[in-house]
Amino acid sequence: MLGIPNIIKLYFFVIWLISYEVKEFIHSKSFYKELGKKQRMRRKSVEDYLEVIYRLIDEKGYARIFDISAFLNVKPPSVTEMVQKLAKEGYVKYTRYQTITLTNKGREVAKNVYRRHKTLTEFLKILGVEEEIAEKDACEIEHSLHPKTVDRLTKFVEFVKNAPRDPRWLEHFRIYYETGKYPKCEKNEA
Ligand code: FE2
Numbered sequence: 001m002l003g004i005p006n007i008i009k010l011y012f013f014v015i016w017l018i019s020y021e022v023k024e025f026i027h028s029k030s031f032y033k034e035l036g037k038k039q040r041m042r043r044k045s046v047e048d049y050l051e052v053i054y055r056l057i058d059e060k061g062y063a064r065i066f067d068i069s070a071f072l073n074v075k076p077p078s079v080t081e082m083v084q085k086l087a088k089e090g091y092v093k094y095t096r097y098q099t100i101t102l103t104n105k106g107r108e109v110a111k112n113v114y115r116r117h118k119t120l121t122e123f124l125k126i127l128g129v130e131e132e133i134a135e136k137d138a139c140e141i142e143h144s145l146h147p148k149t150v151d152r153l154t155k156f157v158e159f160v161k162n163a164p165r166d167p168r169w170l171e172h173f174r175i176y177y178e179t180g181k182y183p184k185c186e187k188n189e190a
Pocket of ligand 1: 051113117138139140142
């Protein structure tokens with residue numbers, strides 16, 4: 001049988017052990033990795049919502065919970081919860097049964113994401129990816145790109161789309177994609 005002094009000692013030992021393990025966990029890489037992952041997920045979610053609200057306002061003149069729900073394929077109560085959080089953080093204006101509008105802060109973020117979205121979609125389409133897949137994948141990638149990468153991609157898309165004639169190398173790429181072979185270049189061909 002343990003005497004009372006030993007039970008007290010055991011109690012303090014367990015407390016010390018738990019706090020030691022918690023400290024170890026906090027300082028371990030996995031904790032920070034997990035935290036970073038959560039922040040990234042949160043950022044992605046905020047950006048996705050703001051982008052959709054921005055697009056809905058642009059296309060229909062207004063954004064409502066049901067429209068966002070349909071667009072993102074998320075249940076209306078979850079959309080309401082997220083929109084309320086966005087309102088608290090100053091990204092949107094929303095009162096129950098009213099349409100949702102963007103604040104200046106929200107519009108700034110949304111415009112930026114949508115710009116990235118369009119660039120990525122166009123880039124993927126240039127590579128030959130089908131529009132529907134390009135749109136979907138753009139939404140996945142758009143949150144985590146470095147601004148320098150976005151800048152390059154934007155210039156690349158501009159370069160291809162505004163080229164004075166169809167770039168032959170793109171046609172060559174298409175042939176390479178389909179056959180696995182490099183087409184023969186004619187002289188002076190770009
Ligand atoms: Fe997107």
